[in-house]
Amino acid sequence: MILVTGANGRPGSAVVREFARQGHPVRALVRDPAKVGDLATLPGVQIVHGDMLHPETLQPALAGVRRVLMISGAGPQLLETQCTFIDAVRNAGVEQIVKFSGKDSIDGFDTERFRSTRSHEQVLRYLVASGMPWTVLRPSQFMEVYFEEVPDLVRSGELRLPLGDTTLAPIAIQDIAKIAYQVLTTDGHEYTTYAMTGPEALTMTEAAQYLSEAIGKPIEYRDVTSAEKQREWMQAGYPPARASAFAQLFEERSRLGHSTVDLGTHRRFQVEPTSFLEFARLNAATFRGDSEYTVTPA
Structure with a gap:
């Protein structure tokens, strides 16, 4: 059995849906039963409840599991949550952990x-030291984070970000899910890190042009300061710690300025990369403000 944690979040739910699409059974761990949504209706999906910070709640989730895809919220408790979970997985006799991490597409970005x-x-170092076989998935920025710009797109026709002429190479979560499915269901990926980006290094001006084409409405890129954007995030309800972290991240991206595309993992698993224009067209109703979207967790 394969277990996917964080199964009601963006990447976790996409991986669970890919398992269902492929007709492969999967177990989905969620902390809050009220947030399962339609995952429970998907064929082959077994929903289990538990908290990664509390090993005593995880016995049903881990019983009979061979591999785990480890995903948790990116908040202040990520380190403690995932290290605690690694211990529980090792003690349960699971064969392998696949960690969902990240790698900025910006050249020279220092994750430390x-x-x-x-x-x-820090979690990666703990995982390696645990002695368990591991694999790491390191995607760049998700294309789906641009859903959070929808209020500005609808209200003012502007994509407002503090990036200047910086290029980013965002990846569609569905691409990641297809790769994760193959990693979790085939052998030979132990002690391997799979970095991946989208197929284009885009300026935000180019991103705005693609959004315009997809939704049939003019969208312009507006370069704002990180302080302005941080205030806007907080006004939109972001927790202060998250708004501050995002501001620091964007400042560093703007300072470094250039992204490199890496499609080696796509080629390795024969996954056709989704372009930003394709993604925008597939989600045109969301970008027009006509359908709901999920914001990044705190």
């Missing part, structure tokens, strides 16, 4: 400089 990325590096 920022809390939001440093925690992942």
Whole structure:
């Protein structure tokens, strides 16, 4: 059996849906039963409840599991949550952990400089030291984070970000899910890190042009300061710690300025990369403000 944690979040739910699409059974761990949504109706999906921070709640989830895809919220408790979970998985006799991490597409980005990325590096060191076979998935920024710009797109026709001419190479979560499915259901991926980006390094001006084409409405990129954007995030209800972390991240991206596309993992697993324009067209109703979307967890 394969277990996917964080199964009601963006990447976790996408992986669970890919298992259902492929007709492969999967177990989905959620902490809050009220947030399962339609996952319980998908064929082959077994929902289990438990808290990664509390090993005593995880016995049903881990029983008979061979591999785990470890995903948890990116908040302040990520380090403690995932290290505690690694211990529980090892004690349960699971064969392998596949850790969902991240790798910024920006050239020269130092993950140790920022809390939001440093925690992942600390977890990786703990995972390696645990002695368990491991695999790491390291996607770049999700294309889905642009859903959070929908209020500005609808209200002012602007994509407002503090990036200047910086390029980013975002990846569609569905691409990651297809790769994760193959990693979790085939052998030979132990002690391997799979980095991945989307197929294009885009300026935000280019991203705005693609959004315009997809939704049939003019969208312009507006370069704002990180302080302005941080205020806007907080006004939108972001917790202060998250707004501050995002501001620091965008400042570093703006300072470094250039992204490199890496499609080696896509080629390795024969997954056709989704372009930003394709993604925008597939989600045109969301970008027009006509359908709901999920915001990044705190």
